[in-house]
Amino acid sequence: MPVKIYLIGYMGCGKSTMGRKLAQRLNLCFIDLDKYIEERNFRTIPTIFAEEGEEGFRLCEKKALEEIADFENLVVATGGGAPCFFENMELMNRTGATIYIAPPTEILVERLLKSKNERPLIKGKSREELTRFIDENLQKRAPFYEKASLIIRDKRNLEVDDVLRLLEKQ
Numbered sequence: 001m002p003v004k005i006y007l008i009g010y011m012g013c014g015k016s017t018m019g020r021k022l023a024q025r026l027n028l029c030f031i032d033l034d035k036y037i038e039e040r041n042f043r044t045i046p047t048i049f050a051e052e053g054e055e056g057f058r059l060c061e062k063k064a065l066e067e068i069a070d071f072e073n074l075v076v077a078t079g080g081g082a083p084c085f086f087e088n089m090e091l092m093n094r095t096g097a098t099i100y101i102a103p104p105t106e107i108l109v110e111r112l113l114k115s116k117n118e119r120p121l122i123k124g125k126s127r128e129e130l131t132r133f134i135d136e137n138l139q140k141r142a143p144f145y146e147k148a149s150l151i152i153r154d155k156r157n158l159e160v161d162d163v164l165r166l167l168e169k170q
């Protein structure tokens with residue numbers, strides 16, 4: 001049976017790291033949606049934001065997701081905002097299993113402080129600004145993320161075996 005798993009969740013939740021490991025273990029292909037968008041558009045994500053704004057980026061993201069939805073036997077790590085625009089979440093739920101990774105906010109803050117300058121939405125924010133931004137933004141995004149078929153909350157060191165065990169239980 002064809003398989004497709006989408007990993008969703010906030011920036012810094014570990015979608016790409018887990019996606020790569022999960023794909024390897026399940027012998028599936030791995031696609032990082034942001035990398036796919038960059039290759040299809042011949043530009044980096046920060047350049048797309050700078051040239052077309054968030055609105056332009058969300059259109060590129062929607063188009064990329066629609067293309068990927070037709071592929072099979074893969075694990076997809078989506079960008080943090082992908083489930084929250086257009087009918088993207090419905091498309092993912094229709095075409096695969098969706099897993100929401102939701103670590104504690106302190107973990108997101110620690111990880112994002114180290115890599116914030118690669119991410120246009122949080123570039124240059126101080127710890128306090130970042131914490132406030134994540135809290136507010138997560139409140140808006142949670143209703144979308146919570147449509148996932150599997151939700152993994154508050155795990156500090158999520159391992160592939162944890163994910164596989166939870167998937168099997170479903």
Ligand code: S3P
Pocket residue numbers: 009010011012034045078079080081082119120121
């Ligand atoms: C975004 C998350 C990023 C990237 C873009 C916007 C968001 O992906 O798609 O910068 O809106 O949360 P990661 O979640 O992989 O950082």
